[in-house]
Amino acid sequence: MPDTGVTRTYDFTLSYDNISPDGVQKLGLLINGQYPGPTIEANWGDWIEVTVHNQLTNEGTALHWHGLLQKETQWMDGVPGVAQCPIPPGQSFTYRFRADLFGTSWYHSHYSAQYVGGSVGPMVIYGPRTEDYDIDLGPIMLNDWYHSAYYPLVEQTMAPASENQPIVQSDNILISGHGTFDCSKTTLPCVPNAGLAKFQFQSGKTHRLRLMNTGAESILKFSIDEHTMTVIANDYVPLNPYNTTAVTLGVGQRTDVLVTADLDSTSAVFMRANAGPGLAAGGCNSNNPEASQAMAVIYYEDANTTVIPTSSPQSDAELTYCGNDDLSLTTPLQELAPVTDAATTQEVHISYRSNGTHNLFYMGEETYRADYNDAILLSANQGDLQFPAQSNVYDFGSNATVNLVVYNHFPAEHPMHMHGHNYWVLAEGTGRWNGRITNPHNPQRRDVQILQPGSQHGPPSYIVVQITQDNPGIWPFHCHIAWHVSGGLYMNLLERKEDITGLKIPGQMAQTCSDWADYTNSMAPDQIDSGL
Numbered sequence: 001m002p003d004t005g006v007t008r009t010y011d012f013t014l015s016y017d018n019i020s021p022d023g024v025q026k027l028g029l030l031i032n033g034q035y036p037g038p039t040i041e042a043n044w045g046d047w048i049e050v051t052v053h054n055q056l057t058n059e060g061t062a063l064h065w066h067g068l069l070q071k072e073t074q075w076m077d078g079v080p081g082v083a084q085c086p087i088p089p090g091q092s093f094t095y096r097f098r099a100d101l102f103g104t105s106w107y108h109s110h111y112s113a114q115y116v117g118g119s120v121g122p123m124v125i126y127g128p129r130t131e132d133y134d135i136d137l138g139p140i141m142l143n144d145w146y147h148s149a150y151y152p153l154v155e156q157t158m159a160p161a162s163e164n165q166p167i168v169q170s171d172n173i174l175i176s177g178h179g180t181f182d183c184s185k186t187t188l189p190c191v192p193n194a195g196l197a198k199f200q201f202q203s204g205k206t207h208r209l210r211l212m213n214t215g216a217e218s219i220l221k222f223s224i225d226e227h228t229m230t231v232i233a234n235d236y237v238p239l240n241p242y243n244t245t246a247v248t249l250g251v252g253q254r255t256d257v258l259v260t261a262d263l264d265s266t267s268a269v270f271m272r273a274n275a276g277p278g279l280a281a282g283g284c285n286s287n288n289p290e291a292s293q294a295m296a297v298i299y300y301e302d303a304n305t306t307v308i309p310t311s312s313p314q315s316d317a318e319l320t321y322c323g324n325d326d327l328s329l330t331t332p333l334q335e336l337a338p339v340t341d342a343a344t345t346q347e348v349h350i351s352y353r354s355n356g357t358h359n360l361f362y363m364g365e366e367t368y369r370a371d372y373n374d375a376i377l378l379s380a381n382q383g384d385l386q387f388p389a390q391s392n393v394y395d396f397g398s399n400a401t402v403n404l405v406v407y408n409h410f411p412a413e414h415p416m417h418m419h420g421h422n423y424w425v426l427a428e429g430t431g432r433w434n435g436r437i438t439n440p441h442n443p444q445r446r447d448v449q450i451l452q453p454g455s456q457h458g459p460p461s462y463i464v465v466q467i468t469q470d471n472p473g474i475w476p477f478h479c480h481i482a483w484h485v486s487g488g489l490y491m492n493l494l495e496r497k498e499d500i501t502g503l504k505i506p507g508q509m510a511q512t513c514s515d516w517a518d519y520t521n522s523m524a525p526d527q528i529d530s531g532l
Contacts, residue, residue: 001100002045008099010040010048012063014109014119015055022172022179023194024186027149029056029109029117036141036177036214037107037121044102044127051094052087060086060372060516060525064110065097065123066252067236067447069420073097074473075377075509077419079110081370081531082474082492083377085512086111088519093512101236101422102127104139104210104254112529113482116216117150124210130238130333131230133258134205140197141177142222142249142273142294143215144170144285147188153216157483158528161359168483170218170285173273173294181291197296198305199271201261208232209257213249216482218275219284219322219413219450222247222255224298225269225311229257231325235446237422238333245314248324250415250450252480265302269311270295284322284413284453322413323452327425327438335442338424338466343399349460350451350479350489351409360488361410361479366392367488368478370531373517376492377474378509380500387494393474395494401468402493404477405433408454408461414484416463417448420475420495423465425449431459448480472499478532486529 012031019028019035031037042048054061064078076097080086087093102125108115122139146153146168156168172179176197183190201207209229213220223229223246230241233256247255263269273294275285285292299305324330351362360367369390376391387393396402403426408414425444426437428451437443454460478490494500 004043004045006043007047007049008042010038010050012037012050013053013055014061019118020191020194021174021177022145022181023183023191024147024181025189026147029114029119029150031119031121035118037119039121039139040107040123042099042125044099044125046099047096048099049094049096051092053092054087054089056089058089058523059111059114060088061109061111061114062086063095063107065107067101067105068097069100069471070097071100071471074420074471074503075505079419079476079532081372082375082476084375084509085516086372087512088515091515099125101125103233103236104212104256105236106212106214108214110532112531113150113154113216113486116146116153116482120214122212131232131241131258132206133208135202136208137199139210139212140175141212141214142220143174143213144218144275145172145174145179146216147171147186154486154529157486158358160357161354169288170216170291171288172291173218173220173275175271175273175294175296178296179294199296199298201298201300203261203263203265203300206258206260209259210254211247211249211257212254213251215251217251217285220249221274221276222249222272223314224259224271225313226263227259227269229259232256232258234330234444235422235448237445240331240333242329244325250413250448250480252415252417252448261300263300265300267300268303268307268309269298270309271298272313322450323428324450327428327444330444331439331442332445336445337441338426338443339401340437340440342401342403342466344396345403345405346394347405347407348491349407349409350414361484363392363489363491366390368392368490368530369488372525372527372531373513373520375509375513378505378513380474380497381503381505383501385497392491393494394491395497396469398496398498399469401466403464403466405462405464406451408451409456411453411455413453414451414479414481414489415448416451416477417480418467418475418477420471420473421467422447423467426464426466428452428463430461433462433464469495472496472503485532488530490530490532
C-alpha cells in the first residue's frame with residue numbers, strides 16, 4: 001500500500017426528512033440532506049476522515065466503512081457495542097482510517113437497521129488499473145426499498161413468536177436512488193412517474209460500472225439489455241476477467257464490470273436489477289411480486305433522450321438461482337493460496353428457533369445482542385476478556401489460520417460478511433463438506449459470499465471460508481440481510497487476544513462510551529433487536 005501523505009475529509013450530518021425516490025413519500029434517514037449519501041472518494045493509501053454529526057432525535061448512530069480492513073485502526077470499524085459506543089443525539093464523532101484496499105464499496109449505519117431508512121452512500125478507492133477501459137461511470141447502487149420507516153419494520157421482525165416475520169416484504173427496487181411506483185397501489189402521498197436513473201454510453205468505448213447491493217434483503221440480478229459484461233472484481237478483489245450477461249449481488253456485495261458500447265450511436269437500452277420470483281415461487285427473495293424489478297436507462301451519445309427504450313431483457317432463467325457465480329469462474333488476479341491444513345476448523349450452524357418468547361436466529365448456540373454501553377474491543381484492550389454469552393465471541397487463540405464451515409438450516413439465503421478481512425471461499429454446496437477445496441491454488445477472496453438456502457429438516461447448505469489471523473481485534477461475522485442480523489444472526493471473532501492489549505486505542509473511543517452513558521442515564525434506548 002502506498003503512503004500518499006494525503007487526508008481526505010468529509011463532514012456528514014444524519015437527520016430525518018421526507019423523501020420520495022420512487023415517488024412515494026416516506027420519512028427517510030438522510031446524510032447531508034440527501035439519499036443516497038455523498039460519495040466518499042480517495043486514492044489507495046490515503047487517510048480518510050469523516051466527522052459524523054448525529055441530528056437524530058432519539059437514536060444513537062455509528063457508521064461502518066464496508067470492506068476496509070482497518071489494520072492499525074481496528075477501533076474505527078464503526079460497530080456499536082464492539083469498536084465503540086453509539087454517537088448520542090446532538091453529538092459528533094470523527095472517524096479516521098486508511099484506504100487500505102482499492103476498488104468499489106459503500107458505507108452505512110451499523111446501528112439497528114438504520115441503513116434501510118437511507119443512511120448509506122458509495123465509497124470508491126482509486127488504485128492501479130487491472131484492465132483497460134475508457135470511461136468510469138462510477139458507482140451504481142442497487143437496492144430494495146421500503147415505503148415504511150425502518151423502525152416499524154424492525155418491530156415486525158422482532159414481534160413475539162406468534163406474530164413475527166423473519167423477512168418483511170420490500171415495496172420496490174431502486175437503481176442509483178431512483179425508481180417509479182404505481183400510485184394507485186398506495187395510500188401514501190405519491191407522485192407518478194418519478195423518473196428512472198439515466199446513464200450515457202459512448203459508442204465504441206469501454207465503460208466501467210461499479211455495482212453494489214446496498215439493500216436490506218433482496219438478492220439482485222443485474223443485466224444490460226443487448227450487452228455482455230466482463231467481470232473484473234468482486235468486492236475489493238480484482239479477478240481474472242470473464243464474460244457474463246447477468247451479475248448476482250447479495251446484500252453488501254460489489255462487482256465491477258466492463259461494458260463495451262457496441263451498438264449504434266443512436267441506441268437506448270435498459271439496465272435492470274431483478275429480484276426474480278418470490279420464495280413461494282422458487283426464487284430467492286421475499287419481495288412483493290409487483291415490485292420485483294427496477295430499470296434505468298442507458299442512452300448512447302446520439303440517442304433521443306425523450307424516448308423510452310424498447311430493448312428486450314436477457315434470459316431470466318438464472319433468476320431462481322440464489323448463489324454467486326461458480327467458484328471455478330471467480331479466481332483472483334493476484335494468486336494467493338490458502339493453507340490446505342488450517343490450524344483449526346470450526347463448524348457454525350445457523351438456525352432459526354424460539355427462545356421461549358421470540359423466534360430468533362442463532363449462530364452456533366447463541367443469538368447475538370449488542371450491549372451499546374459496553375464496547376467489547378475497548379474492554380479487551382484493558383485486559384477484560386470475559387464476554388457475556390450474548391456477545392457470541394469465538395476465540396481461536398494464536399492459531400494462524402481458521403476454517404469456518406458455516407451450515408445453513410434456514411430456507412433462505414444469507415450473504416455472509418466478515419469485518420477486518422477478505423476471506424478465502426474454499427467451497428460451497430449442500431449436505432456436509434467433504435474437505436475438498438475449489439481452486440485450491442487460488443480460490444475466490446472477498447468479504448461477502450452468499451450462503452444458499454438450506455433446510456430445517458433436510459440437508460443444510462454450506463460455505464467454507466478461511467481467514468488468516470493477522471489483524472488483532474474483535475471482528476463481526478454476520479448475515480448482511482438487515483432483518484436477519486436484527487434477529488441475532490451474528491458472531492464475533494476474537495483475534496490474537498494477546499495482542500489486543502497492546503493496541504494504542506485513542507481516548508476518543510472510551511469517550512464515546514462516557515457520552516453514551518451520560519445520554520442513557522436520562523433516556524433509555526428502545527433496543528428491540530440485536531442492535532446491529
